[in-house]
Amino acid sequence: MTDNKGVTYQGPGKVEVQTIDYPEFELKDGPGVNPANVGRKVRHGAIVKTVATNICGSDQHMVRGRTTAPPGLILGHEITGEVVETGPDVEFIKNGDLVSVPFNIACGRCRNCKEGKTGVCENVNPDRPGSAYGYVDMGGWPGGQANYVLVPYADWNLLKFPDKDRAMEKILDLAMLSDIFPTGFHGCVTAGVKPGSTVYIAGAGPVGLAAGVSAFLLGAAVVIIGDLNKDRLAQARSFGCETVDVSQGEPKDQIEQILGEPEVDCGVDAVGFEARGHGSEAGTEHPATVLNSLMEITRAGGALGIPGLYVTGDPGAADEAAKQGSLSIRLGLGWAKSLAFTTGQCPVMRYNRQLMMAILNDRVQIAKAVNATPISLDQAPRGYEDFDKGAARKYVLDPNGMLGTAAS
Known part of the structure; x- marks a missing residue:
């Protein structure tokens, strides 16, 4: 054998x-x-x-x-x-x-x-x-x-x-x-990335970086990747992405400095359920942070691709609701902006x-x-x-x- x-x-x-x-x-x-x-x-x-x-x-x-x-x-x-x-x-x-x-x-x-x-x-x-x-x-x-x-x-x-x-x-x-390449690509496709799009990708891990490559492959005009990790942000810049250090505050403020406006056409969540807070809360886990911030910074009528993993059972979560995969999502904001959401395995x-x-x-x-x-x-x-x-x-x-x- x-x-x-x-x-x-x-x-x-x-x-x-x-x-x-x-x-x-x-x-x-x-x-x-x-x-x-x-x-x-x-x-x-x-x-x-x-x-x-x-x-x-x-x-x-x-x-x-x-x-x-x-x-x-x-x-x-x-x-x-x-x-x-x-x-x-x-x-x-x-x-x-x-x-x-x-x-x-x-x-x-x-x-x-x-x-x-x-x-x-x-x-x-x-x-x-x-x-x-x-x-x-x-x-x-x-x-x-x-x-x-x-x-x-x-x-x-x-x-x-x-x-x-x-x-x-x-x-x-x-x-x-x-x-990771198809997963990042799927995140961009479902977020509606096309030639000329402005794109924000939450997370500079391998899936987020793959999403950045994919956004360029699909013709995006500007690709912005946000993370806490300076080495990973440097890796994103190595192939042409703009970057946002979310430990310095909310992404919308830095996005406005890059684009001249605080919104993007397309948002991609490449983080998932172990998301950290932004700014002063960057060291603390806040599992709904990424989804809520993406709803805020994606223009009305836009879409969110969500290849980041979310689970139905998380024994290490900070509260009982999150242990069952229940998060405090601002669905009303997403509804009001007519945002589309695509989740699940690529x-x-x-x-x-x-x-x-x-x-x-x-x-x-x-x-x-x-x-x-x-x-x-x-x-x-x-x-x-x-x-x-x-x-x-x-x-x-x-x-x-x-x-x-x-x-x-």
Whole structure:
């Protein structure tokens, strides 16, 4: 049996690299696996040897103890790899294919999948629509921060790169297709970004930076990114964004200095439920701050794209309401301004092929923009620790030593 190691959540603030089971074409019992999924046959699946698998801010929420994730959960939903085995029902994906794995697990058969809403597939999570690898309450599919991972519905889910050698030359860029690049792009599309738009993006983490790249790709005239972290704001400026340091006060005042008016056409929330206050409250958690400020600074008739994660269970929240995902949102303000809101998982398959082509044809350098930094699988605990401290990097794990010169 081929050895397999994976990054596992062991409790608040602690991850470990452990030996885990090699994938089989059947979903086994384990930490976080929905009991109704145990024993599920995956004849339609593929086993992928991981080339790159990224640490995500959504993983960090779990590692901080801000979800109901159980100890032992195998982490990781941003996966790029090489197919090494296929189930008997797989027709088109072949061994040796280099592929991107959308973080959404989707069947391709249900009503939502057929409508392109792959983030809320009805058939992969027995509890509710929507599933992801290595994520709490998402059906219990093992995560991809490992040497090998099982991908169900392979013909549907996997995006094959058309030229393997060419893809490996841009592998750090292509590794962003599994989540953050489509997620940032989705945030901008749903916020209505188009040529000439002015855009404010809350959050200069990897998703916020990806949203900044996406806004430029969509033709935005001005892209402003707000954050507390000076290193991350510097990273945003490195590819042409204006920046707002929200520790200095409300975004609208600094936006007015940049644009000559305190409003933008489009707003994107790339922060989510662990939002901090602005100005004098910058060191304190205020989970509704970003949404409320975006409603204030987005022009009437505009839209908010909300790719930032919000949860239904947050045991570390400051008050009882927030522990249930209930926030003090100024919905009346949003209503009065006729703002549109789009929330939820990005349906990655709606965008990943187009963004792949933009990467392969040198229209975008997403890895440089998010400061993609390869590290070994054994370095994952340190990567989580540094990322939690606000490192202006996107850590890319290299479980099988396949990144080559990209990792140097």
